[in-house]
Amino acid sequence: QVQLVESGGGVVQPGRSLRLSCAVSGFTFSSHGMHWVRQAPGKGLEWMAVIAFDGSYQYYAGSVEGRFTISRDNSRNTVYLQMNSLRPEDTAMYYCVRSEGVGGYRPFDYWGQGTLVTVSS
Protein backbone atom coordinates (compact mmCIF):
# COMPACT_ATOMS: atom_id res chain seq x y z
CA GLN A 1 0.00 0.00 0.00
CA VAL A 2 1.03 3.60 -0.50
CA GLN A 3 3.07 4.96 2.39
CA LEU A 4 4.73 8.32 2.96
CA VAL A 5 6.82 8.66 6.11
CA GLU A 6 8.21 12.04 7.11
CA SER A 7 11.12 12.58 9.43
CA GLY A 8 13.49 15.33 10.51
CA GLY A 9 11.18 17.58 12.48
CA GLY A 10 12.07 18.98 15.87
CA VAL A 11 12.74 22.14 17.84
CA VAL A 12 15.06 24.66 16.20
CA GLN A 13 16.08 28.22 17.01
CA PRO A 14 15.04 31.13 14.79
CA GLY A 15 17.47 31.68 11.94
CA ARG A 16 18.68 28.08 11.92
CA SER A 17 18.11 25.35 9.35
CA LEU A 18 16.39 21.99 9.24
CA ARG A 19 15.98 19.33 6.56
CA LEU A 20 12.87 17.21 6.37
CA SER A 21 12.79 13.87 4.58
CA CYS A 22 9.89 11.83 3.26
CA ALA A 23 10.46 8.19 2.37
CA VAL A 24 7.79 6.67 0.18
CA SER A 25 6.82 3.14 -0.75
CA GLY A 26 4.01 1.24 -2.40
CA PHE A 27 4.00 3.12 -5.71
CA THR A 28 6.27 4.18 -8.56
CA PHE A 29 7.82 7.28 -7.00
CA SER A 30 9.30 8.55 -10.26
CA SER A 31 5.80 8.79 -11.77
CA HIS A 32 4.42 11.38 -9.38
CA GLY A 33 4.99 14.98 -8.49
CA MET A 34 5.45 15.53 -4.77
CA HIS A 35 4.49 18.37 -2.45
CA TRP A 36 5.01 19.69 1.04
CA VAL A 37 2.01 21.16 2.86
CA ARG A 38 2.08 22.64 6.35
CA GLN A 39 -0.44 23.30 9.06
CA ALA A 40 0.28 25.67 11.94
CA PRO A 41 -1.18 24.59 15.31
CA GLY A 42 -4.95 25.04 15.24
CA LYS A 43 -4.85 26.56 11.75
CA GLY A 44 -5.65 25.55 8.20
CA LEU A 45 -3.62 23.96 5.43
CA GLU A 46 -0.98 25.87 3.50
CA TRP A 47 0.69 24.55 0.36
CA MET A 48 4.47 25.06 0.49
CA ALA A 49 6.27 23.54 -2.47
CA VAL A 50 6.05 21.09 -5.37
CA ILE A 51 8.65 19.18 -7.33
CA ALA A 52 8.04 17.50 -10.68
CA PHE A 53 8.18 13.73 -11.05
CA ASP A 54 11.66 14.03 -12.57
CA GLY A 55 12.82 17.01 -10.57
CA SER A 56 12.68 19.23 -13.65
CA TYR A 57 10.84 22.05 -11.91
CA GLN A 58 10.03 23.28 -8.43
CA TYR A 59 7.53 25.91 -7.35
CA TYR A 60 7.14 27.55 -3.96
CA ALA A 61 4.63 29.52 -1.95
CA GLY A 62 5.62 33.15 -1.60
CA SER A 63 5.99 32.80 2.17
CA VAL A 64 8.94 30.41 1.79
CA GLU A 65 10.45 31.20 -1.62
CA GLY A 66 14.16 31.84 -1.25
CA ARG A 67 14.30 30.13 2.15
CA PHE A 68 13.00 26.60 1.47
CA THR A 69 14.21 24.16 -1.19
CA ILE A 70 12.41 21.01 -2.28
CA SER A 71 14.40 18.20 -3.87
CA ARG A 72 14.05 14.50 -4.57
CA ASP A 73 16.15 11.39 -5.07
CA ASN A 74 14.27 8.94 -7.26
CA SER A 75 16.87 6.23 -6.57
CA ARG A 76 16.06 6.46 -2.86
CA ASN A 77 12.30 7.08 -3.20
CA THR A 78 12.71 10.13 -1.02
CA VAL A 79 11.68 13.77 -1.20
CA TYR A 80 13.30 16.47 0.91
CA LEU A 81 12.55 19.94 2.20
CA GLN A 82 15.54 22.06 3.15
CA MET A 83 14.37 24.88 5.39
CA ASN A 84 16.75 27.78 6.01
CA SER A 85 16.42 31.03 7.96
CA LEU A 86 13.57 29.57 9.98
CA ARG A 87 11.12 31.91 11.68
CA PRO A 88 8.69 31.35 14.56
CA GLU A 89 5.83 31.55 12.04
CA ASP A 90 7.23 28.44 10.30
CA THR A 91 6.15 26.40 13.33
CA ALA A 92 3.79 23.78 11.96
CA MET A 93 3.12 20.17 11.14
CA TYR A 94 4.73 19.49 7.76
CA TYR A 95 3.06 16.94 5.50
CA CYS A 96 4.60 15.16 2.54
CA VAL A 97 1.95 14.72 -0.12
CA ARG A 98 1.68 12.83 -3.40
CA SER A 99 0.32 14.48 -6.52
CA GLU A 100 -2.33 12.45 -8.30
CA GLY A 101 -0.43 11.89 -11.52
CA VAL A 102 2.73 12.78 -13.37
CA GLY A 103 2.52 16.47 -13.98
CA GLY A 104 0.42 19.56 -14.29
CA TYR A 105 -2.02 20.77 -11.71
CA ARG A 106 -3.51 17.82 -9.84
CA PRO A 107 -5.08 17.16 -6.45
CA PHE A 108 -3.30 15.45 -3.56
CA ASP A 109 -4.23 11.79 -3.24
CA TYR A 110 -1.98 10.50 -0.44
CA TRP A 111 -0.59 12.24 2.65
CA GLY A 112 2.04 11.28 5.17
CA GLN A 113 1.38 11.46 8.90
CA GLY A 114 3.39 14.66 9.23
CA THR A 115 6.46 15.80 11.14
CA LEU A 116 6.30 18.67 13.62
CA VAL A 117 8.66 21.62 13.32
CA THR A 118 8.83 24.08 16.19
CA VAL A 119 10.86 27.27 15.76
CA SER A 120 11.56 28.79 19.13
CA SER A 121 14.42 30.23 21.13
Add this chain to the structure above:
Amino acid sequence: DIQMTQSPSTLSASVGDSVIITCRASQSISSRLAWYQQKPGKAPKLLIYKASSLGSGVPSRFSGSGSGTEFTLTISSLQPDDFAIYYCQQYNTYWTFGQGTKVEIK
Protein backbone atom coordinates in the same frame (compact mmCIF):
# COMPACT_ATOMS: atom_id res chain seq x y z
CA ASP B 1 -3.16 34.44 -6.29
CA ILE B 2 -6.46 32.57 -6.23
CA GLN B 3 -8.28 32.88 -2.91
CA MET B 4 -10.69 30.22 -1.68
CA THR B 5 -13.48 31.12 0.73
CA GLN B 6 -15.55 28.50 2.51
CA SER B 7 -18.83 28.95 4.32
CA PRO B 8 -19.86 28.39 6.95
CA SER B 9 -16.78 28.23 9.18
CA THR B 10 -18.63 25.98 11.61
CA LEU B 11 -21.69 23.86 11.05
CA SER B 12 -23.66 22.12 13.79
CA ALA B 13 -25.65 19.10 12.72
CA SER B 14 -27.09 15.82 13.93
CA VAL B 15 -26.54 12.28 12.75
CA GLY B 16 -28.79 11.68 9.76
CA ASP B 17 -28.86 15.33 8.66
CA SER B 18 -27.90 16.43 5.18
CA VAL B 19 -25.29 19.23 5.17
CA ILE B 20 -23.91 21.50 2.49
CA ILE B 21 -20.57 23.34 2.55
CA THR B 22 -19.88 26.07 0.01
CA CYS B 23 -16.55 27.08 -1.48
CA ARG B 24 -15.99 30.14 -3.65
CA ALA B 25 -12.93 30.89 -5.75
CA SER B 26 -11.74 34.44 -6.39
CA GLN B 27 -11.52 33.65 -10.12
CA SER B 28 -12.63 30.83 -12.36
CA ILE B 29 -10.90 27.51 -11.71
CA SER B 30 -12.98 25.43 -14.15
CA SER B 31 -13.56 22.12 -12.31
CA ARG B 32 -10.13 21.95 -10.67
CA LEU B 33 -11.51 21.72 -7.17
CA ALA B 34 -10.92 19.08 -4.51
CA TRP B 35 -12.38 18.47 -1.07
CA TYR B 36 -10.50 16.97 1.87
CA GLN B 37 -11.60 15.68 5.25
CA GLN B 38 -9.37 16.05 8.30
CA LYS B 39 -9.96 14.47 11.68
CA PRO B 40 -8.16 15.59 14.86
CA GLY B 41 -4.51 14.54 14.91
CA LYS B 42 -4.71 13.01 11.44
CA ALA B 43 -3.61 13.96 7.96
CA PRO B 44 -6.25 15.15 5.50
CA LYS B 45 -7.92 12.63 3.22
CA LEU B 46 -9.02 13.25 -0.37
CA LEU B 47 -12.81 13.03 -0.71
CA ILE B 48 -13.66 14.65 -4.03
CA TYR B 49 -11.58 15.76 -7.02
CA LYS B 50 -12.45 17.44 -10.30
CA ALA B 51 -15.32 19.06 -8.39
CA SER B 52 -17.55 15.99 -8.44
CA SER B 53 -15.48 12.81 -8.76
CA LEU B 54 -15.44 10.60 -5.68
CA GLY B 55 -12.07 9.64 -4.25
CA SER B 56 -11.05 6.03 -3.78
CA GLY B 57 -13.04 4.31 -1.05
CA VAL B 58 -15.11 7.40 -0.23
CA PRO B 59 -18.74 6.64 0.71
CA SER B 60 -21.39 7.68 -1.78
CA ARG B 61 -23.09 9.94 0.80
CA PHE B 62 -20.40 12.47 -0.13
CA SER B 63 -20.97 14.41 -3.33
CA GLY B 64 -19.57 17.52 -4.94
CA SER B 65 -20.84 19.91 -7.55
CA GLY B 66 -20.04 23.20 -9.22
CA SER B 67 -17.71 24.78 -11.73
CA GLY B 68 -16.12 28.13 -12.36
CA THR B 69 -16.16 29.92 -9.01
CA GLU B 70 -18.94 28.26 -6.97
CA PHE B 71 -18.72 24.77 -5.51
CA THR B 72 -20.52 22.70 -2.91
CA LEU B 73 -19.80 19.61 -0.89
CA THR B 74 -22.90 17.73 0.26
CA ILE B 75 -22.95 15.05 2.91
CA SER B 76 -26.27 13.26 2.87
CA SER B 77 -27.30 11.41 6.02
CA LEU B 78 -24.42 12.51 8.26
CA GLN B 79 -22.72 9.65 10.09
CA PRO B 80 -20.77 9.80 13.41
CA ASP B 81 -17.54 9.31 11.47
CA ASP B 82 -18.22 12.46 9.40
CA PHE B 83 -17.70 14.98 12.19
CA ALA B 84 -14.46 16.59 11.07
CA ILE B 85 -13.00 19.62 9.31
CA TYR B 86 -13.49 19.92 5.57
CA TYR B 87 -11.23 21.88 3.24
CA CYS B 88 -11.69 22.81 -0.37
CA GLN B 89 -8.64 23.25 -2.60
CA GLN B 90 -8.13 24.73 -6.02
CA TYR B 91 -5.48 23.24 -8.29
CA ASN B 92 -6.03 25.40 -11.36
CA THR B 93 -3.11 27.72 -10.64
CA TYR B 94 -0.73 26.42 -8.02
CA TRP B 95 -2.63 25.10 -5.02
CA THR B 96 -4.73 26.99 -2.47
CA PHE B 97 -6.93 25.76 0.35
CA GLY B 98 -10.02 27.26 1.85
CA GLN B 99 -9.91 28.11 5.54
CA GLY B 100 -11.88 25.01 6.51
CA THR B 101 -15.37 24.17 7.75
CA LYS B 102 -15.77 22.35 11.03
CA VAL B 103 -18.75 20.00 11.12
CA GLU B 104 -19.63 19.46 14.76
CA ILE B 105 -22.26 17.52 16.63
CA LYS B 106 -25.37 19.52 17.45
